[in-house]
Amino acid sequence: MLKSMLALGKMQFNQYNIYKSNFYLFTLNRIVEIVVYIFVWQAIYNQTGNAGEYTIEQMITYYCLVFTLSSLSLWGVNEDMAHSIRNGNINKELLNPLSYFQYYFGVNIGEMGFALVVGMATFIICSLLWSITLPVSFINFLLFIIVILLGIPITFFFTMLVGTVGFYSSSIWGMQILRKSIISIFSGIIAPITLFPMWFQNIANILPFKELIYTPINIWLGQITINEIAFIIMKQVIWIVILYMLAKLFFNHAVKKVTINGG
Amino acid sequence: MTKIFDNISLYLSFLKASLKEMLIYRFDCIVGMISQIVTQLVEIIFIWIVFQNTDNLAGWNFMQILLLYGVTLISIGISDFCFDALYDIGPKYIRNGEFDKILLRPVHPLISIIGSSKEFTSLGYFGLGLFLTIIMLIKLSIPITIILILKIIFFSIVGAAIIGAINTIFSIASFWTYRSNEVIWSFYRMYTFAQYPLDIYNKFIRILITVILPFAFVAYYPTMNYLGMDSNMIYIAPIIMIILWVIAIKIWNFALKKYRSTGT
Numbered sequence: 001m002l003k004s005m006l007a008l009g010k011m012q013f014n015q016y017n018i019y020k021s022n023f024y025l026f027t028l029n030r031i032v033e034i035v036v037y038i039f040v041w042q043a044i045y046n047q048t049g050n051a052g053e054y055t056i057e058q059m060i061t062y063y064c065l066v067f068t069l070s071s072l073s074l075w076g077v078n079e080d081m082a083h084s085i086r087n088g089n090i091n092k093e094l095l096n097p098l099s100y101f102q103y104y105f106g107v108n109i110g111e112m113g114f115a116l117v118v119g120m121a122t123f124i125i126c127s128l129l130w131s132i133t134l135p136v137s138f139i140n141f142l143l144f145i146i147v148i149l150l151g152i153p154i155t156f157f158f159t160m161l162v163g164t165v166g167f168y169s170s171s172i173w174g175m176q177i178l179r180k181s182i183i184s185i186f187s188g189i190i191a192p193i194t195l196f197p198m199w200f201q202n203i204a205n206i207l208p209f210k211e212l213i214y215t216p217i218n219i220w221l222g223q224i225t226i227n228e229i230a231f232i233i234m235k236q237v238i239w240i241v242i243l244y245m246l247a248k249l250f251f252n253h254a255v256k257k258v259t260i261n262g263g
Numbered sequence: 264m265t266k267i268f269d270n271i272s273l274y275l276s277f278l279k280a281s282l283k284e285m286l287i288y289r290f291d292c293i294v295g296m297i298s299q300i301v302t303q304l305v306e307i308i309f310i311w312i313v314f315q316n317t318d319n320l321a322g323w324n325f326m327q328i329l330l331l332y333g334v335t336l337i338s339i340g341i342s343d344f345c346f347d348a349l350y351d352i353g354p355k356y357i358r359n360g361e362f363d364k365i366l367l368r369p370v371h372p373l374i375s376i377i378g379s380s381k382e383f384t385s386l387g388y389f390g391l392g393l394f395l396t397i398i399m400l401i402k403l404s405i406p407i408t409i410i411l412i413l414k415i416i417f418f419s420i421v422g423a424a425i426i427g428a429i430n431t432i433f434s435i436a437s438f439w440t441y442r443s444n445e446v447i448w449s450f451y452r453m454y455t456f457a458q459y460p461l462d463i464y465n466k467f468i469r470i471l472i473t474v475i476l477p478f479a480f481v482a483y484y485p486t487m488n489y490l491g492m493d494s495n496m497i498y499i500a501p502i503i504m505i506i507l508w509v510i511a512i513k514i515w516n517f518a519l520k521k522y523r524s525t526g527t
Contacts, residue, residue, distance in 0.1 A: 025445040032452045035468065036459065037309075043463035044317045052316060174294035181301045190309045195316070 004098055005106035012110025023118065030067045030122040031129075037063045038130065052195050058221050061133045064126035065217045066189050071115035073151065073187060073212040074180050076159035077104045082172040100251065101160065108156050136222030143229050144219045150236040151212040155183075157243035158208075160251065167254035188214030208239035270374050277378025278345070295384030300391050303336065321462035327490060328459070330399035334415070334489070335458050335482035336392025338422030343385030346427040348376050350444040353437030362522075373431070373515055403490070411489065421500050422481035426454065428507035429476055435518040454478045477503050 016022050041059045045051040051059040081104065084090045096103050126132060135141040162179045166172040184190055186209040193204050193214045204210045215232055218224050224232075310332065314325040323331070356362040356376065365375045396415070400407055429450065436446040453471070457478040461469050473479045480503050484496040 021440050022445060025449045028449045029445075029452060032449065032455070036455050039463045039465075039468070040313055040320065040459060043320055044313065047319070048317050050316065173291075174298040177298035177302055181298075181305050184305050185308065190305060191312045195312050 001098065001102065005102060005109060008103065008106030009109030009111075009113060012107045013113045015110075016114040023121070026071075026118045027121045027125065030071075030118065031125055034063050034067050034122075034126065037066075052192055054192070054221075057131060057133050060130045061221065062192060062217055064123060064130065064132055065220060066213055068119040068123040068126075069148065069213055069216065070189055071118055072112055072148065073155050073183055073209075074189075075111050075115050076155065076163075076179075077107050077111060078159055078163045078166075078172060078176045078179070080104075080107060081163040082166045082176075085166045094255070100255075101248070104160065104163075105156060108152075108159075112152060133221065135220045139226075140219050140222055143226075144216045147211055147216045147219060147229070147232065147236070150233065150240070151216075153240045154208050154236065154243060155212065157240065157247045158183075160247040161243065164247070164250050164254045167257060183209050183212065186210060187212045188217070192218075208236065208243070211236050211239075270371055273370055274374050274378050277374075278380075281378075281380065281383075292383045296387035296390070299384050299387030303388065303391055307332070321460040323460050326399050326402050327486075329395055330403065330490070331482060331486040332458055333392045333395025333399060334419070334486045335422075335454065336388045337396060337415075337419045338392075338426060338481050339454065340385045340387075340389025340392055341419060341423035342426040342430070343382050343388060345380055345423065346377055346430055347382035347385065348378075348380040349427075349430050349434040350447055351379075352376060352434050353440065354444060357437055366519075366522075372519065373512070377427075377431075400489075405489065414485075415489070418485040418497060418500060421504050422485065424504045425477065425481050425500070425507060426451070428504065428511045429478075431511040432507070432514055435514055438518045438522055450476060454481060457481060457483045477507070480504075 038060055041051050041063070042056065045056045045059070054062065084093055093100060093103055098106070123132075135144060158179070162175050163172065165175050169175075186204050186207050188204075188210060193201055193210055196204070204214075211232060215224065219229060307329070310325070310328055313320060314328075318324065320328060352362070356365065362372070365372045368375055397407075400411075405411070430447050433447045433450050440446065453476055456464065456468060456472045461472070461479060461483065464472075480496075480500040484493065484500065487493040488497040
């Protein structure tokens with residue numbers, strides 16, 4: 001099972017990699033997006049001597065890491081799902097010896113693999129352009145990795161939840177943008193969560209998206225104590241279970257309704 | 264000269280056909296428009312956060328930045344609506360051989376392709392841009408005169424044409440890579456640089472968006488004119504638009520000569 005999932009992942013990865021230009025362009029895209037944020041914060045820092053609650057180096061590191069990690073939480077298999085529902089490929093996918101979830105988790109591995117490669121390239125270029133602070137300790141770096149890895153199933157099950165809407169409506173595209181927007185706001189992609197109003201922070205503390213970007217970066221920057229991290233990992237595990245059950249329930253309900261347009 | 268007018272009138276009839284199509288896919292269109300607005304709201308939240316931390320950004324206050332943002336969105340909306348099909352040249356036309364059919368038509372292939380644009384969802388950008396612009400003009404108590412309205416209409420169209428020309432220039436990448444979308448997108452995204460005062464950037468980026476990819480003339484200099492910060496740069500915009508289109512058409516014709524079908 002694991003082997004075939006990895007094979008699927010490799011296929012998806014190679015699909016991106018056929019065109020080497022993809023890699024350069026995706027990386028360029030990341031850099032273009034970072035530039036605006038960094039210059040805006042530098043301007044704020046120069047005017048007020050303050051960049052949020054961070055030093056300017058920390059803020060620059062924050063955004064460089066945001067765009068190193070953001071593809072991991074924003075990309076996903078929604079388009080592939082919608083596509084195969086529309087052209088009838090879903091037939092084959094449902095009859096696979098792998099379950100539907102396993103199949104797409106495999107595809108998702110490839111997606112994440114490519115996101116990781118682009119992310120690493122982004123990080124390397126950023127570290128050449130700006131001075132980035134390194135993780136405060138090796139333990140923090142390890143915990144940073146663990147929290148990110150635990151984020152992958154969270155993103156995946158959330159994607160499946162959104163993708164299942166495709167069984168009911170043919171325009172999944174709008175839902176996808178909504179998913180990305182929710183993640184962008186609540187994960188801290190656009191700005192550190194602490195800069196938002198209190199009521200917003202309370203919502204973000206409950207939702208699992210903060211742990212995709214904001215929390216790991218703050219672990220890197222050494223702003224979170226080890227005790228808090230234990231609590232965070234527990235929260236992540238609970239959310240993985242909740243999202244898995246929700247996605248599975250919704251899918252089991254939807255798959256009964258599936259109507260296939262020829263194919 | 265008549266050839267140019269023929270092409271433009273043909274383009275307009277293409278556009279009319281697209282508008283009719285929009286009425287068929289009404290639901291998809293509304294979902295698309297809402298999601299476009301949502302993505303923009305995310306960016307506006309960032310601007311709001313910025314002004315929680317400072318009261319001005321290189322001398323621009325919150326409402327002035329939002330006006331700049333709105334004016335940009337108007338042009339983006341128009342250009343997405345008119346030139347969206349450029350993204351399809353690689354994946355939809357060249358890779359699967361559609362392009363050969365288009366070459367056989369008695370129209371310039373660029374018109375055929377651009378004419379098939381139907382990104383109705385960009386009306387979400389346009390609507391939000393218009394809304395922001397009007398609200399901010401009122402809040403900044405800038406008198407909305409007929410002259411100002413005409414100026415905004417004219418320079419929004421010029422701005423859209425500038426973006427369209429830049430996208431057209433980069434779309435020729437699809438003749439070699441068979442995938443124009445990512446190439447265009449990467450450079451197109453740099454318009455976001457010009458949604459903030461140029462003074463916050465270093466020299467490299469300032470030159471990049473005023474000279475190399477003149478996105479600053481899409482909305483930044485026009486907005487400075489509306490705000491009374493700078494009155495002359497705006498009038499360079501139409502000249503830049505013409506230069507860019509001449510380059511774009513020349514480059515396209517050159518690429519057409521080099522074009523080889525994929526044989527699909």
